[in-house]
Amino acid sequence: MPIHVVTDLRAEVPSHLKKVPIPQLNRSSAVLGTCVKGKVIKKYPLVSLEEDDYVLKTVIQEHEDQLSLPPGSTSINAILFGPLAKEFSKTVNQGDLVVMAGFVVGRSPTAQKDGLHPCNLQLAGVDACIYVYPSSSTGSSTSTISALTPVPSAETTKPKYTYVALKDLKAGMIVNIYGVVTFFKQPFRTKGTDYCSTLKITDQSDIKLGCTIFSEKLEDHPQIYKIGDIVRLHRVKAQFFNGSINMVSTLGFSVVTFDGTVGSPMVPRTCSRSFHFSDEDRHTVERLRAWAASQSALPSMSSALLSSVRPRMYFDLTCQLLAKAVMDSSCTLLRVWDGTRCAEPLLNVSVEPEALEGSTAITGGRDNLVANVLAYDNHVEVARGLKPGSYLRIYNLHAISQSGDTPPGSGTGHLSFHLHGGTAYGRGIRVLPEDSPDLQELKRTLESLRSDPNDSSLVEVWCTPPESFDSDPENIATELTCDHTLSFVPLACVKKATPPEGFHVRAQLRSYQPERLHQALKLHCPECRTLQDVPDEETVSVLFQEALRGTESSREAWAHTRHLDSSDPGRKISLHLPSYGEKGNDELIFVEGATLEEVCRLSEGQRGMIPVKSSDRKLTLLDLSTPVLIHGSKRLYGCKRCSQVKWLEPEPEERGELNDRSIAEMLGVKLLQYVFLLKLELEDGSGSLDALLWKDAESFFCVPASDAAANQKMQDQIKQTMDRFSPPGGSLERPWLDLCLRSYTVEESGQQTVCYQIFNTVTRGAEHSSQL
Template identity: 40%
Template sequence: MPLQQLRDADGPVETQMSGCGEWIEYDKLQLESAPINKYIKGTILMKYPPHELGTGEKVLKIVLEESTTQPSTSNQASINTFIFGKLVDDCESILKQGDTVVLTNFQASKSPSASKDGRHAFQLELSDEEGATVFVCCKTGPESAAIIRKTKVVMQDYTYAPLNTIKDGVTVNVYGVVKFFKQPYRSKGTDYCMTVTIVDPTGAKLHCVIFNGNADHLPKIYRTGDVVRFHRVKIQEFNSELQAISAPGFSVLTFDGALGVPATPRASSKSYHFTATDLQMVEDLRRWANANTSTFKTTVTLADVKAAEYFDLTCQLVAKGVVDRSAVMLKVWDGTKCPHTLKDVPVDRSALEGDASEITRLGPLTVDVLTYDNHTATAKSLKPGTYLRICNLHAKLAVGSSETRSGCPGAAPKMEFHLHGGTTYGRGIMPLPTDCEDVRQLKRSLESALSSDQDSMEDLTLLDVLNSSSGPSASEEISAGCVERCQQESRTVLTAHQHISPKSLGEVLHQTAPRKHRIRAKLVNYEPRALHQSVKLYCPHCRSLQEVPGDDDLDTWLLDAGRAGAGAGSCSEPHDAGWYETTVWEQGDQRRRQITVRFVKTNRLRRTPERSTILVEGVSLNELYQFSETFGNIIPTATRPDDLVLNDLSIPFLIQDGSWHYGCRRCSDPRPVSVLQSLTQDDTWESSAIAKALGIQQLSYVFVMKFTLDDGSGSLDAFLWDEAEKFFGISAADVMISEVLQEKLTRIMNTLCPPKTSPEDYPWLECCLKSYYVGEGLDQKTCYQVFDSTVAGLEDI
């Protein structure tokens, strides 16, 4: 019964309610969905008119003040409350300012307006769909004593928007099939975050970002192909694409995407509506998804795994053991036998958590999975026997293994399994419930393996016990801190040359150049520390580097150019050529400067300022900035007796869409500005076309940084420059004009070399270095350069 009216004559509200559980104070609220056996009480301080969401649903907002009859230690005694769905129609006419209400089956979420309205940091959300109930005790007189009013719960069909019809700024309900998802991870704030990409038969896709303070209340998605139902997601544009975020009243149901299995919802709350229409939509999406299997990942077993493959593994945990503070080993099996020779992780049997007899019995069918960094907390919390899905697991051949290094060059490389750090590509560990379809299939595989191969398993186990000692042999003994780790779990990723065996920096320093190396080290320092100084100007013709001019220098050069133009007899009267129109005005400063602006004519009848080209003369730096905010192409010029020319190339020859373009003074052969008349015919004003016409060798923006790398065996300086944009995933030219990218570059460097952190806690970087000589004779020295490497998880930084 979503709404119940109570009579104040019948005593306190609590005595008239049955089975509502424990009263919870405002300051004891937690971010959870539909707290079981708890209720909240308050007086209606404010009531707002209802309004409609983009879904057609109504929402009613009220502000509750904590009941004065109950003691409260909260400093925020009022809380925003939102009522959704059918319950709005009932509450709209009944609830009045001053009424006392009791709420059950509510959801608490963060209030986005708390900093503005000064109310509680959380807000309450109620919907009949989620089983919410509102008890109201109205202030009535004897003549209008209310009776208990019980409202019949009406199962209603909601309206769902096809993904190809959604628009920016609306709140909608959607159904879809999961194409990609990341398991819940801690956001930069206090919430957990989950990203999901869904598709539907319209061919459209939607990227969804869901936040919640409790990871258990995020969508329970187990694999791509699952069907999801999102209620009340807000659509907004981000990076030129539509994105959905959870809005007030958000709820989700998830269904197994397999055909023929029961459509049992995995819900974010204990109450929900699921009608026959919903069931039909789920079945239709299942059939569509399974007919388009190429869209989704296929299941890979240990028997099918290939070297260098990334795959999702559904398995059971047999045992686990801590390797070091950043790595945990999981011993798992899926009922099939990996055909490759496997590399065992050197963990002492006494350090393994798991049944010793099971470890021995299942030994031939198990593999060791090394989990790193942010996955270790989950790995440590797992109990042997748990069913898991390990997403984006890396099968890797252990090139340069201990057998090869110890004098057996003909030995076949062994396969090892790594779950690298980060959440890229949905990487993570997901415990699975025993009643899900994937676990049921896994159990059948495990039972089949035990029954059909029991004899051979016992023989193999006996041989394994007879031929092994209590610990690793001398040739295999490796300290826990030196377990080989490949590049993907580090903060950087190799983009090529994964076949090269890793070397210590001590070994690299003793090898002659030129040579390519693969190393694993920590970034203990970098220069320049002022990151804006890392952007330089580079000439691809003469291969020279120069600093980007600063504002003070540019302002001085521009004013000097203006004075030189005046001394050369620039005309104070407007002079028009056939391809431009001239305007001159006087600045009222002490120098009585004249600014000349020439508007270039085009073949277009109408042209907006942002697509116009102007030639400017006599401007200051501030005026140049102002012009660049309005006009698309700005070319600073100077007047000479015989022609219009460019300034000294210390000044940019072109400002286009906010980017300042410079020319190389050594390699350029500037021509008169009149040559630009040829561009007006085709109306072609690309920077490369303008530079070519003016005889300018255009300079490029590049990053130039020096990294100091250390791995304990040695330290060296390595330059990062010609592949720096690939390394950072950012354009140097864009960094010059985008504050957002400047902040991202700062975050990246703080991730690689954390400030105010002990070097012992710095992250490991895995990258390629190439050595080369510079200088000649006695002055010759070896230098190093970073290449074929990139920062891992750039989308998460």
């Protein structure tokens, strides 16, 4: 066989093979009696050319220590042909260690594009062979790691990485490195499909070099917040550029970033779900932190507070976003604050209220608290994706003095802040996570201002929705039905209040769940208070089919029986007619041996059909996962916990008027109730919160949940209502909603969570539309 899976390496690998490092390969290399050993880092799909003719491409990376290798690329393409390619596709997995022999060294046509070795390995015919050491065995058995090199002792099963000091880098090496960031640019889109980010790093050797990262995904780029952060780069390639060594990302590149402040938490910033970080790595980061703190030559951060900004300054601003608005295709307005008052008067940028997302209320002595930032050109895409309330760091912001709304004769300009286009000097925007150490001082400052009881102007900034309380009543899409005399309060105040408490709020709907509204229909047991999904059509249909297979042929126990032909000539549907109700449309019928579709069809025009099955010459209900009563598209379900299903008697006593409750009592079933359950994300400019629409949902929509479960038109009516509240596509033209909220606490796993629920609220016009 051309591929050998190695179980006993020393016996399997021919002793005459001589290992050649991948960087040493060239087109004139002698290949007879040589082999190459490496790890499979990329395996492409098998390509079938014609019958029994295949080709497969894979990438292997040199297995030896990078520092002991000669200069040159350590990763190379290997092209396999014929049966060897087919067997490789079945046998070898990414991560396996392979030894390749019997190859031909050719020129790689993709070397310029993929940055790999300028040659490739071509394997075909009887001379080619591959020895495979599966990754599962190499990780657990030291005896199968290599027969061509000394067997290392296994200190741990976790992977280990070798890191190279920046002074030891040579062109062509693919290495792992650590460094302290001295300069960086946020990722920007290239002319192709990739994003590109650049940074400069240094280490204790005092060598400074640039790094360029290309990736289609923004999350794969370094999450650098400030100069002094520490990065760990895996699988970067050293190459000469403009007379000096620079690093470029290669296949398999990954990066982890750490805060560079001495004593800060060792929290990695990475998009990878799993990565290796040992005590040795921790010590490396700590040593770099301590070294960087002692280096006065390292560039300092250019951050500044609004209170210290002067005209013509360029600075980095750490702030919170209050509101944003699209000015035109090349400019987006961001309104931000950092808790300090600017010493210079600030320019007021006029925006139409409907175009602004977030809070605009600034009054009484707070005119210099909120800064207007205009983001231009390539920064517009990032700016439009920001959410009010998020924390930002804006790099290389320019303070410009303008006379836009300066009083005549004052001689004083007003400051505006411009984030110019391009990425020069690291210009850009970064969203900071709320737990970032860099935000703790900012958050304390903002919180102290919010909690100042003597500062009524700041309450308006954070607690009053823009123009919402004074809106034209015709633009309010809901109305309150309660007798509360509560005043309207902003959501920010609701979130600060201690539950339980009631509120009147005016807010807009940002989003809702579930988006597929038929999933908002639930089944609720008022006795045990369980809540469950409505069984889907396919599941119920399968349960009916299973009942068909268990149906008995004898039914003499029933006095009133009809046999109807089904679509299957070998099967009969039995209708049992006990003395329930009057004959005709009020007749209750037990049906056995029918499919779900047949029961629904037969139930049209009847009081209802009860699906049953035979057991010991008696009839009983099907599994309670199926409906206990069907009337056309209307279906009633029973609670498995609370029901005590009875045997059905052939001649029951006469009963009074039939209704759902009496039928359920006769069957020994505790009926489940149809209810709506939606989670609404509300916002009003002061903040946002999630509120449940549940117990009062039927009155909110003016649609009974049981009717909506059986009536598609009513479901469409609810969908139209929600689309009006939260238009598809994220339209800014959303109506305001007057809502009555209640706060309460729920204890789960020993922790208490504050929740909010909507009560005593109806949709305007819903009552009329439900009668159409």
